[in-house]
Amino acid sequence: MKDVKAQKDIKNMKEMEDIKKMKDIKDKLDKLPVDIKLRAVDRLKIHIMRQKYGYFSRLCLLLSLIGPGILVMIADNDAGGVITYAQTGSIFGLGFFIPFMVLMLPVAYIVQEMTVRLGAVTHRGHAEMIWKRYGKFWGAFSLADLVIANILTLITEFIGITLGMQFFGVSPVVSSMIALVVVFSIQLFLRYYTWEWISLSIAALNLVFVPLVFFVPHLHWNAVADSFKTWHISGGVSSLFIYVVLANLGTTIAPWMLFFQQSSVVDKGLTVKDIRDGQIDTFLGSFFMVLVAIAIVIITGSVVHGVQGSSNMSIDQILHIISIKMGIVPMKLFALGLIEAGLIATIAISASTSWAAGEALGWPKSINLPPLQGWYFYLPGLISVLIAGGVVLIPNIPLGFLNLTVQVVASIFMPAAMLFLLMLLNDKEIMGEHINKKWQNISAFIIVGFLIIMNGLYGITVVFPHMFGR
Amino acid sequence: MTLDNKKIKNGREDRMIKKLNNSKPQNGTNLEEDWDNFVQEEGLIDYNKIPLKRAEIKGWVKFAFWFLRIYIVIMIVLVIVGFSRIH
Structure with missing residues (x-):
C-alpha cells in the first residue's frame, strides 16, 4: 500500500517538474517579441526533429525546412512566364527551346542558392544588406526599382488572372475582386508557417501543365528526344528567335526573386545548419520550374505550332486552338494553370515588396506579425496589389506598353541586384566560412555576366525592336 | 495544477513545448539550461537593433x-x- 502511494507521489512530482519546465520555456517564449516568438516555436519544432536519427526523421526535417526555394521558383512561372512559354512553343515548336529550358535549371539554381546562404548566415534580407552595407543611395535605388518593377509585374499577373477566369465565365471585375480578397486574406490572416503551406498548396497547382502533356493528341516523343540532339531552330536564327531567347531568360530570373527568397529564408528562421536543406529546396524548385516550362512548350509546340498565324498568337488564340485540338477540359485546365500562376506570383511579389520596404526602413518585418500590430509592414505589398487589381480594370489600358515597361525596368535593375548579391557573397566580414568558393564564383560570374549582357540586350530590343533586323 | 495543465495543452506553441519536454536530447542540448544559446544560434534576435x-x-x-x-x-x-x- 505504501509502495503504491510512494509511486504515485513520485509520478506526481515528475508531472509537476515537467509542467514547471514547460512553464519555464513558455515564459521565456512570452518574453520574445510576437513575430520572433512565433518563429521560435517553428524553430523549436526543427530543434526537436534534429534530436531524432534515421532516414524517416531526416526526410521529415527536410520537408519542414523546404518552402522558400520551391515557392520562389514556382512563382517565377507566373502569368507572364506561362504566356511566354506558350508563345515560345507555338512559334518554334518542339526543338531548341526544350533543351534550352533544361539549361535554365543551373542558371536559376546558382543565382538563387546564393540568397539562401546570405539569408541563413546574416539573418537579414537583401534590401537591408544593400542599404546597410552599401549606403542609402544604392539602398533607395534598389528599393524604388523593386517597388516599381513589382507593381508593373503585378499588373501582368492580374491580366493573367482575369484572362484565365474569363474562360470560366467570370467577368474581369469579379475575378479581380476575388483575387484581391484571396491575396489580402492570405497575407493578413496567416502567420508564416501556415502562410507558407497555403502558398505551397496553391503553387502545387502549377504542376497542372505536366499531366496535360499526356492529353496532347499524337504527341511525338521522338521529336521531344531529338530536340536534345539537334537543338533545331524552326525558321533559323532571326531577330524573333533572339527576342524569344531573351524573353525566356528574362522570365527565368527576375529581381523580385532575389529579394523574396532571401527574406523568406530569414522569416522562416533558417540558420547555417539548414543551408544544405535550403539548397535541396532551391534545386527542387528549379526542377519543378523547368519541368512546367518544358510541359507548356511541348503542349503548344505540338498543338499550336504550324497552325496558320502561330508565330504571332495571343494567349486567347492559343487557348482557343487547345480547346479545338485537345478538348474543353484540357483548355480549362490550362486556363486554371494561368490563374494559379498569376495568383501565386501575386502572393510572392507582394510579400517581397513588404519585406523589402520593412528591411530598408528598419521596421519589424515578418509575416508572423498580427495584422493590427504590423499593418505598416503589410501596407506596401497590399497597396501594390490594390493598384494592380484596379489598373487592370481600366478600359483600353495600353497593356503592351505596360509589359514593355516591366521588361525595361527589370533590365536596368537586374544587373544591380545581381552584382550586389555577388559582392555580398564575397564579403568575408559578413559571410565568414560561407563565402563563395572559387568554383561558385566562377560559375556565378559566368552566369551573372551572361544574364547582365542578355538583360541589357533584352532591354534594348524592347525599345529598339528592329535592332537585329526584321 | 489542473488549470496549469489546461494552459499547457492548448495551441501550437504548447504542443511544441510538450513535444520538447517528451523528447530525449541526444546531442546533449538541454533547452531549459541553454535557452540563451538556442536564441543566439537560431537568430531569434531583433536584428534591427544590431548595427551593421x-x-x-x-x-x-x-x-x-x-x-x-x-x-x-x-x-x-x-x-x-x-x-x-x-x-
Missing part, C-alpha cells in the same frame, strides 16, 4: 560600382531615346 558596419569599397567592388553607374546611365539614355521614338 558599412562595407569598405575597394578593389573589384569599386570597379563593379563604376560599371553599374555607367550601365544605368547608358540604359536610361537608351530607354528615353527608345520611348521617345515610340510616341
